[in-house]
Amino acid sequence: MEEYETLSGEGSLVVFQTEDELAAINAAIGAALTGVRSSVATSGPGFDLMVEGGLGWAGQNEVPIVVTYYQRGGGPSTGGQPTRGGQSDLLSSVFASHGEYPRIVLASGDHEEAFYDAIDAFNYAEVFQVPVIHLVDKFLANTIATIPMPDLNNVRITRGTLAPKGGLKVYKRFDLSSVISPRAFLGDYVMWYSGDEHDEYGHINEDPVNRINMFDKRMRKLDIMEKEIPEERRFSYFGPERPDILLIGWGGFVKGVAVKAIDELNSEGMRVGYYHIRAFIPFPRESLTKLTKEVEANNLVAVEHNYMAQASRLVTMNTGIMINRSIVKYTGRPIYVHELVNAIKNMLKGSTREVISYGA
Numbered sequence: 001m002e003e004y005e006t007l008s009g010e011g012s013l014v015v016f017q018t019e020d021e022l023a024a025i026n027a028a029i030g031a032a033l034t035g036v037r038s039s040v041a042t043s044g045p046g047f048d049l050m051v052e053g054g055l056g057w058a059g060q061n062e063v064p065i066v067v068t069y070y071q072r073g074g075g076p077s078t079g080g081q082p083t084r085g086g087q088s089d090l091l092s093s094v095f096a097s098h099g100e101y102p103r104i105v106l107a108s109g110d111h112e113e114a115f116y117d118a119i120d121a122f123n124y125a126e127v128f129q130v131p132v133i134h135l136v137d138k139f140l141a142n143t144i145a146t147i148p149m150p151d152l153n154n155v156r157i158t159r160g161t162l163a164p165k166g167g168l169k170v171y172k173r174f175d176l177s178s179v180i181s182p183r184a185f186l187g188d189y190v191m192w193y194s195g196d197e198h199d200e201y202g203h204i205n206e207d208p209v210n211r212i213n214m215f216d217k218r219m220r221k222l223d224i225m226e227k228e229i230p231e232e233r234r235f236s237y238f239g240p241e242r243p244d245i246l247l248i249g250w251g252g253f254v255k256g257v258a259v260k261a262i263d264e265l266n267s268e269g270m271r272v273g274y275y276h277i278r279a280f281i282p283f284p285r286e287s288l289t290k291l292t293k294e295v296e297a298n299n300l301v302a303v304e305h306n307y308m309a310q311a312s313r314l315v316t317m318n319t320g321i322m323i324n325r326s327i328v329k330y331t332g333r334p335i336y337v338h339e340l341v342n343a344i345k346n347m348l349k350g351s352t353r354e355v356i357s358y359g360a
Contacts, residue, residue: 021046022053025065029054032065033193035185037122039066043138045078047089051096055131059101061193061202062174062181062218064125064132064160068118069093071137071251073332074306084332085138087251087305093133094280094314102221104128104229105280107135109236109255112147113278114140119155120233126160127228128221129180137305139334140252163188172200176213179220226282234284237291238262239273245344246295248288248323249303250277250311253334258303261340272344274303277311283318292321301347302326303340325352333359 018024024040031038042050047069058065073081074088093105104124108114114136121132163171163182171189175181184191192202197214199205238259247258258274265272275288292300300323302312307330312323327343329335336358343354 021049025050025054025058025067028065029058029063032058032063033186037066037126038064039068039122041068041070043070044072044082044089047092047096056097056099056101057195058131059097059103059218060099060195060197062129062183064122064129064183066118066121066125066132066134068121068134068136070141071135073138074330081332083138085140085142085253085305085334086330086332087137087254088307088310088330090135090250090280090306090310090314091308093135096133100215100219102128102130102218102225103281104130104132104225105135106132107250107278107280108140109250109252109276109278110147111140111143111145112150114252115147115150116155117278119157123156123158124225124229126183127158127180128225129160129183130221130225135251137252139305173202174198174200174214174217176200176217179217179224222282229279229282231284231287234277234279234282235287236276236278237273237287238276239266240271242271242294243273244271244295245273245299245301245347246292247272247274247301247303247327247344248277248312248315249274250280251305254303254305257335257337257340260337261344264337264341265344280311280314283314285319288315289319289321292319297322298324300325301344302328303335304328305335306330327354327356329356331357331359333357 018027021042028038028040071086071089073084074086106117106121108117121134125132161180161182163184165188171184173191194204196204197211199210239262249258255276262272262274302309302323304311309326309328315321315323325347339356339358343356346354
């Protein structure tokens with residue numbers, strides 16, 4: 001990923017509370033169009049309002065915007081359990097909004113990952129000019145942890161491809177000469193943004209040839225993201241090189257408990273690994289495909305805080321690998337080490353689905 005511009009030093013921060021989530025996403029989009037690094041935070045039905053209010057518009061108009069999504073205990077309406085945690089909003093994030101547009105979906109597994117993922121989210125949003133959804137859960141958001149001092153030597157602020165300020169006789173915001181067009185900020189040049197399909201200048205245009213060109217331009221970003229975002233930033237693996245049993249999970253309060261559980265099981269002579277997914281778009285398909293070739297299909301186990309084992313379905317969609325066993329918890333309480341260890345042992349006895357529920 002080319003580093004076009006690196007900024008350093010202290011900057012200013014503005015926190016703006018709006019009357020609702022529709023106003024919040026649109027205010028953030030407006031700020032992003034002026035060149036400000038902009039983000040919103042939400043959970044549950046607030047995200048749905050943000051999808052309606054402008055997430056798809058941002059995707060259509062190649063606006064770099066970050067949405068930090070704190071997932072509640074699974075359920076519709078006000079979130080099922082507004083004061084509890086869960087991982088039930090993964091599929092709604094990956095497929096958010098009508099139509100098709102490129103986006104990035106990151107998922108942090110602990111506080112340290114959340115620190116670096118937040119930086120990556122802003123960099124990716126501006127480099128690829130797409131919305132970025134940063135998934136955490138209420139377990140992670142509502143806890144405090146001591147983490148190693150961040151290594152700021154490896155932290156870079158990357159603004160992406162920027163047009164020169166002034167000097168261009170003609171500026172095309174959606175220039176088709178490149179997949180990622182140089183971005184100018186509002187006020188630098190005259191430009192147009194529309195909720196409909198548009199031409200290179202931003203004017204509404206429904207010509208079928210223009211439609212194909214513009215649609216392909218946006219969607220080809222997925223290929224660029226796949227190539228330029230290192231796969232090692234999209235997953236982590238814990239355990240023996242060739243495990244007999246492979247747990248596959250994501251997010252906060254699965255990673256930590258899974259790592260402790262496999263340590264306990266491996267100390268008893270088992271060979272259990274944990275594959276931790278950190279990005280769902282772009283998906284780390286190569287590493288997961290390679291690792292699962294060493295494991296019997298019946299020994300792949302999804303571990304998640306939702307009813308459907310949603311990540312396992314995205315694994316199948318992205319790799320063709322079927323995960324037929326799952327350990328799930330959707331009570332709004334975190335998974336505990338002892339119940340995960342017991343559930344894995346039940347898998348060895350032939351169980352295909354374990355619903356765990358410890359905790360008041």
